[in-house]
Amino acid sequence: MSEANSNSEFQTFIEQENQKAAIQAAISKLTETCWDKCVGKPGSKLDRAESECIANCAERFLDSSSFIMQRLMKKQ
């Protein structure tokens, strides 16, 4: 394998790892935020309302950030 080839392969590896880390960070952040919003006293399982709240919370958080992003872009 040529040096340039193996270099770009390694860079691809790093990019993939970075992407994985970004997804992990998003999951971690969303879980924290939605936990605070949705979960009361920890029981033997998440009840239906809590589970639905968490799923909606994650979706609406992402909607909110893209809304904010678009609005900021328009202002520029």
Place this chain on the structure above:
Amino acid sequence: MDLDKETIERISKLSPEERNQVEERVRNEMLRQVFQELVQNISEKCFLKCITKPGSSLTSSEQTCLAKCMDRYLDAMGIVSKTLIERSSRNSS
């Protein structure tokens, strides 16, 4: 994680076996960080929920609460991950 020129040059001189070792170490380091952050988040969130009045030791009901809280936190994380996966497949189709 950004690589400077010097690092890239050094990596290009490694044998395939050595490069695999480097990749393995990067993967392990990433996992270690994810795990550490998880421990930190669960500790913080569950401390806030379960230890309302810190006493001279953890009571058994506090420990029960911490255990449940940790399991529920992992459940919540599972719901978030599933939601993100569904969302990304919805957006790409």
